[in-house]
Amino acid sequence: MAPAHPFEAAVALQPQGEGVWRGRTSPAYANMIGPYGGITAAQCLQSVLGHPERLGDPIAFTVNFAAAIADGEFLLRPRPARTNRSTQHWIVEMVQDGRLVATATAVTATRRETWSGHEARMPEAPRPEDVPRALRRGVEWIRRYEMRFVEGAFPQQWDGELREGSLSRLWVRDDPPRPLDFASLTAIADVFFPRVWLRRAKPTPIGTVSMTVYYHADAAQLAATGAGHLLLQAQGQGFGGGYFDHGGQLWDEAGALLATTHQVVYYKE
Amino acid sequence: MAPAHPFEAAVALQPQGEGVWRGRTSPAYANMIGPYGGITAAQCLQSVLGHPERLGDPIAFTVNFAAAIADGEFLLRPRPARTNRSTQHWIVEMVQDGRLVATATAVTATRRETWSGHEARMPEAPRPEDVPRALRRGVEWIRRYEMRFVEGAFPQQWDGELREGSLSRLWVRDDPPRPLDFASLTAIADVFFPRVWLRRAKPTPIGTVSMTVYYHADAAQLAATGAGHLLLQAQGQGFGGGYFDHGGQLWDEAGALLATTHQVVYYKE
Numbered sequence: 001m002a003p004a005h006p007f008e009a010a011v012a013l014q015p016q017g018e019g020v021w022r023g024r025t026s027p028a029y030a031n032m033i034g035p036y037g038g039i040t041a042a043q044c045l046q047s048v049l050g051h052p053e054r055l056g057d058p059i060a061f062t063v064n065f066a067a068a069i070a071d072g073e074f075l076l077r078p079r080p081a082r083t084n085r086s087t088q089h090w091i092v093e094m095v096q097d098g099r100l101v102a103t104a105t106a107v108t109a110t111r112r113e114t115w116s117g118h119e120a121r122m123p124e125a126p127r128p129e130d131v132p133r134a135l136r137r138g139v140e141w142i143r144r145y146e147m148r149f150v151e152g153a154f155p156q157q158w159d160g161e162l163r164e165g166s167l168s169r170l171w172v173r174d175d176p177p178r179p180l181d182f183a184s185l186t187a188i189a190d191v192f193f194p195r196v197w198l199r200r201a202k203p204t205p206i207g208t209v210s211m212t213v214y215y216h217a218d219a220a221q222l223a224a225t226g227a228g229h230l231l232l233q234a235q236g237q238g239f240g241g242g243y244f245d246h247g248g249q250l251w252d253e254a255g256a257l258l259a260t261t262h263q264v265v266y267y268k269e
Numbered sequence: 270m271a272p273a274h275p276f277e278a279a280v281a282l283q284p285q286g287e288g289v290w291r292g293r294t295s296p297a298y299a300n301m302i303g304p305y306g307g308i309t310a311a312q313c314l315q316s317v318l319g320h321p322e323r324l325g326d327p328i329a330f331t332v333n334f335a336a337a338i339a340d341g342e343f344l345l346r347p348r349p350a351r352t353n354r355s356t357q358h359w360i361v362e363m364v365q366d367g368r369l370v371a372t373a374t375a376v377t378a379t380r381r382e383t384w385s386g387h388e389a390r391m392p393e394a395p396r397p398e399d400v401p402r403a404l405r406r407g408v409e410w411i412r413r414y415e416m417r418f419v420e421g422a423f424p425q426q427w428d429g430e431l432r433e434g435s436l437s438r439l440w441v442r443d444d445p446p447r448p449l450d451f452a453s454l455t456a457i458a459d460v461f462f463p464r465v466w467l468r469r470a471k472p473t474p475i476g477t478v479s480m481t482v483y484y485h486a487d488a489a490q491l492a493a494t495g496a497g498h499l500l501l502q503a504q505g506q507g508f509g510g511g512y513f514d515h516g517g518q519l520w521d522e523a524g525a526l527l528a529t530t531h532q533v534v535y536y537k538e
Contacts, residue, residue, distance in 0.1 A: 059512055060479040060533045062331040064374050066351040066358040081362070082335035082369045087478070087535075089335040091360065091372055093350070100351045103360055103374055105333050107478050107533075109511070114538050116509030117468060119435060166388060199386060209356070209376050210329040212481050214514040214533045216507035237518065238485035238526045240385030242378070243328055245483045245529055247516050249506065257507045260514055262531055264329045264376075264483045266356075269383050 005178045006144060007187070010039050011046040013076060021047050021076045025069065029141040034069040036141035037208045038190030042183040044092045044104040047076040049182060054080075055088040056110040057219055058182050062212040063104040070096060086110045111218050118216065120260065122251040125150045128171040128229040145191055146175045146229075154193055155201045166195035166236040166246070177227035180258075182215065185222065188230060188250065189213045189261040195236035195246045196267045204268050209243070211263035217256065225252040234261075242266060274447050275413060276456070279308050280315040282345060290316050290345045294338060298410040303338040305410035306477045307459030311452040313361045313373040316345040318451060323349075324357040325379040326488055327451050331481040332373040339365060355379045380487050387485065389529065391520040394419045397440040397498040414460055415444045415498075423462055424470045435464035435505040435515070446496035449527075451484065454491065457499060457519065458482045458530040464505035464515045465536045473537050478512070480532035486525065494521040503530075511535060 010026035029039040041063045048054060075095045082089040087109040094102035125131075131148035152168030172191055174184060194206040217225070234248030245264040251257050279295035298308040310332045317323060344364045351358040356378040363371035394400075400417035421437030441460055443453060463475040486494070503517030514533040520526055 060333070062374060062479070062481065064329070064358055064376055066356075067353060081372055084336060087335075089333050089369070089372055091362075093360075100358070103350055103358055105331060105372055105374055105479075107333055109478075109535075111510035111512070114509065114511045114536060115465075115469065117431070118507045118509065119433075119464075119468070119504065120506040162386070164388075195388075196384075199388070200384065209378075210331070210374075210481075210483075212331065212479075212531070214479075214507070214512075214531070216509060216512075216514075218510055235388070237389040237529045238387045238483070240383065240387065240485060241380035241487055242383045243380070243483075243485075245485075247529070247531070260506045260516070260531075262481065262483070262516070262529075266378075267383060 005176065007174060007178060007184055011042050011183050013047060013050060016075065019077055019079060022073060023076060024073045025071050027140065029144060031139050031141055034071065037065060038187035040069060040102055041190060041211060042187040044076065044094060044102060045106060045186050046183045047078040047092055048090050048106045048108065051078050054108060055083060056086065056108040058106055058215045059109045060107040060214050061104065061186060062210065063102060064210045065102055065208055067101045069101050074101065118257040120249050120257055122231055122255040123169060123233065125169060125231055131171060144175055146173050147191065152198055155197060158201055158203055160200065160202050163199050166198040168192060168198065169231065169233045171229040172232050173227065173229045179227050180222045180225045182222065185259055186213050189259060191232065192234040192246065192248060194265055195234065196239060196244050199236065199239065206265050206267045208263050208265050211261065213259050213261045215259050217258040221256060221258065225258065228253040230258065274445065276443060276447060276453055280311050280452050282316060282319060285344065288346055288348060291342060292345060293342045294340050296409065298413060300408050300410055303340065306334060307456035309338060309371055310459060310480060311456040313345065313363060313371060314375060314455050315452045316347040316361055317359045317375045317377065320347050323377060324352060325355065325377040327375060327484045328378045329376040329483050330373065330455060331479065332371060333479045334371055334477055336370045338370050343370065387526040389518050389526055391500055391524040392438060392502065394438060394500055400440060413444055415442050416460065421467055424466055427470055427472055429469065429471050432468050435467040437461060437467065438500065438502045440498045441501050442496065442498045448496050449491045449494045451491065454528055455482050458528060460501065461503040461515065461517060463534055464503065465508060465513050468505065468508065475534050475536045477532050477534050480530065482528050482530045484528050486527040490525060490527065494527065497522040499527065
């Protein structure tokens with residue numbers, strides 16, 4: 001049997017009795033300290049997706065990173081707080097050694113056919129095969145993604161020179177490639193390196209505090225995307241008092257808007 | 270004694286024993302059915318702001334509208350789920366007749382002096398006194414805000430003609446004017462009429478599902494803003510399968526970025 005993709009292993013959860021699931025951090029997605037935030041987000045969402053009472057597909061998901069997560073086991077408590085006819089509201093708590101380390105809320109819903117007309121259009125970009133792959137150095141989770149920067153690449157020199165803007169555009173997919181699903185799309189939404197590094201060319205310590213993803217694709221659209229490249233874009237908005245935020249979009253190679261995302265990030269100085 | 274501003278009355282909460290507060294919907298902020306979503310958001314945040322264990326000021330706030338809220342009383346259960354040295358993570362549940370009607374999460378923190386450089390700049394716009402006030406027709410909550418549209422006003426004709434874009438820019442403040450605070454800023458972040466109405470010029474039923482606000486102002490900046498006008502901007506991103514989202518920004522009259530916001534909204538057809 002072929003070994004599971006590292007992503008499958010990372011989001012695998014074991015039932016632990018009434019409303020509780022057990023998971024563990026994945027060395028394949030290790031960050032400098034503790035796990036990559038995107039994999040923590042995916043684990044929180046996966047606890048909803050795998051819940052026997054889940055209704056529909058994700059519409060909105062917010063994860064709040066409450067504390068550093070240690071390498072090892074954690075518990076997830078997803079709770080359907082309100083179930084309506086076609087929508088459902090979830091509260092998720094992630095706990096380690098009896099203390100809360102992350103909270104999340106999710107809205108799932110059965111979608112219906114309506115008028116459709118995405119306004120956030122995919123920007124012009126060379127095809128992924130025409131863009132060199134970024135070097136796979138640094139922390140382990142970086143090696144789990146193929147990244148090809150079209151614009152706004154990781155600073156090559158930490159020379160402290162200020163930049164006006166922090167727009168990045170890049171092609172991204174799992175490495176090895178893997179058919180996209182809601183959990184992996186959520187993990188990918190966190191791949192942007194900190195916008196404050198791009199603005200300042202200075203490696204100040206950072207940590208994402210809260211991230212939101214809105215899903216514009218249904219399961220059929222994700223299936224159509226398959227293991228193809230996604231074009232991602234993000235740009236910073238406010239920077240001050242120790243926190244900055246960015247807004248971003250994710251399209252598939254055919255130009256379909258799959259999701260939009262936002263996050264607010266702590267920075268030290 | 271001068272009567273309280275309707276906003277004060279709307280967000281007033283009474284302690285009801287261990288970790289529970291009681292409030293009631295405000296006729297002054299009534300929507301077509303139930304209350305204006307912005308006031309529900311403000312009530313959820315207020316339950317955190319008024320909590321005796323609260324640490325610091327809001328950094329991120331997400332509210333999920335789980336069910337229609339009936340006119341009358343509700344209970345709020347704000348819970349500090351994790352308290353760190355300088356940050357705190359909150360889970361809030363709003364309950365009516367024993368059933369959950371809204372969930373929220375908040376991150377509060379003590380801010381520190383750091384490098385600052387907002388990237389989302391206030392767009393050029395005529396001064397508020399040079400822009401006519403929008404007519405105060407329709408539902409009651411609309412009368413609680415002075416709105417002056419610079420661009421992307423409410424459709425004047427429901428002629429079903431499609432528009433490419435849904436950018437709106439408008440000056441907004443409380444009516445009567447009132448010094449800004451975190452709760453009223455949060456309420457104002459929801460004043461945008463539905464982007465799908467602007468795109469389609471068709472009055473399809475809608476309901477906000479989830480809204481997030483990131484705060485870029487501290488209490489001193491809000492005090493400096495006082496009762497002045499705010500310039501708001503919002504633009505839609507994805508529209509399809511019964512849901513659309515928008516992203517937006519709020520600046521004060523002096524051009525300081527106070528907050529960014531985004532929301533995802535259900536629409537019927």
